[in-house]
Amino acid sequence: MSSELVIHVTGARPNFPKAAPVIRALGARGVAQELVHTGQHYDDAMAKVFFRQLALPQPDVDLGVGSGSHARQTAAIMTGLEELFLARRPALVVVYGDVNSTVGAAIVAAKLGIAIAHVEAGLRSFDRTMPEEINRVVTDQLADLLFATSPDALTHLGNEGVRAGKVHFVGNPMIDTLLANLDRFDADQARRDHGLNGDYVVATLHRPSNVDDPDDAAELVKAMHSVADIAEVVVPLHPRGRARLEAAGLFSHDRLRVIDPLGYVEFLGLVRGANAVVTDSGGVQEETTILGVPCLTLRANTERPVTITHGTNRLVTRAELGFVASQVLSAGRAADWPVPPLWDGRAGERIAEVIEAYVHGKGAAGEGRD
Structure with missing residues (x-):
């Protein structure tokens, strides 16, 4: 060799x-x-x-x-x-x-x-x-x-x-991949695939701090239902924590639909057309920064602060999620936003x-x- x-x-x-x-x-x-x-x-x-x-x-x-x-x-x-x-x-x-x-x-x-x-x-x-x-x-x-x-x-x-x-x-390099495939992210197709006609929010949730403890999971479900009260919510649900979130009632809101994880192209097509994203993922904070989609990160901290200073991301608590999501949806997506250097x-x-x-x-x- x-x-x-x-x-x-x-x-x-x-x-x-x-x-x-x-x-x-x-x-x-x-x-x-x-x-x-x-x-x-x-x-x-x-x-x-x-x-x-x-x-x-x-x-x-x-x-x-x-x-x-x-x-x-x-x-x-x-x-x-x-x-x-x-x-x-x-x-x-x-x-x-x-x-x-x-x-x-x-x-x-x-x-x-x-x-x-x-x-x-x-x-x-x-x-x-x-x-x-x-x-x-x-x-x-x-x-x-x-x-x-x-x-x-x-x-x-x-x-x-x-x-x-x-x-x-x-x-x-994750942004290299996103930009190279940008033309493949079809928001209209995503709307058709998931029957979405108006404003919608995408959510990805799997961090231990949100899903491992039953009390945290119950708070998370309450917060996500508050978002579903004002817009359709689509949750491509990571296997991790699925059973606990289901037990906490995540599936019970008629405007919150849980789907299986999506492929890369399909997921970013769905994100590209969203009015906002709720996440605890690191990579999604970066992808929304480039796509210009408002991102609400359900964590106390982030290892990607550049997505806040040079992007569309902000940290939120579960208690304030519904209120902040309402503000973001009312304001709409920005026409211009800063992009981190060398992305x-x-x-x-x-x-x-x-x-x-x-x-x-x-x-x-x-x-x-x-």
Whole structure:
């Protein structure tokens, strides 16, 4: 196996739109690469549809780890990746975002002396109760190349003592994917598919802080019903927390319709035509920022503050959601809004340029690590 091999590790739905432009740009440069899917998300709507819709190559390896607790899932990922990395001995392992596959791959690679690149480095919510925050911090401390999507990420990495030479401000590859597929996001088709005639709101809800505790779930359902009192609400519901939200009465409002998770193109077609989005997802905050759709994030914090300062996003509590949603729907969508720097559709090319220079300059796997 080539000492200049790059292995990309993906595992969950948010990873795929980030990885696609990087894989494509490296392929155009002739860099040897393989794609590993850990199987952290494994059904069609949560994973397989992305390979079809984003023209991602089929994974060279699918570990098929499936679901489980954080410890069990991460352990299965690490066991499978250790065997693979020992066999392949790549020059660089590229990880994306903040899921368990990301931190698992980073730990295994670091212990084997294999260099690591982290795409979407430096994001911080400063909330250690979020498992994703632990994954972000650990991965960034182990990474040899850190690709930042926003200026605030550069500040965070500097404050944590990450050497500036490791960090590259490249923009957001998820936005590359969005802009490349913009013409495919058909809001009119989404309205027809879901029988929507007037104003509507899209909601995506799955964070532990909203769905794990029965009392939180009951508050969330009450808040979502207050939105459904003023507009149709469509909820492509993540499997996580579905049973608890159903038990709390989410399905009982006649203007709130729960549907299965959608493919990438179908989901963003639905979002593109929405009057507002309610979410606790990180990626959706970014996508609405580019699409100009008002986004109400049901969290106490966000690791993507640039979507507030340079976008359409705002943080809201469950108690105030109905009132704020009413204000947003009355005001309508803005004609113009700021867009974060370098969210221009070329992040994948910038990342590929750095990776190509790194693997060609480092030679055998593990050389050049701090």
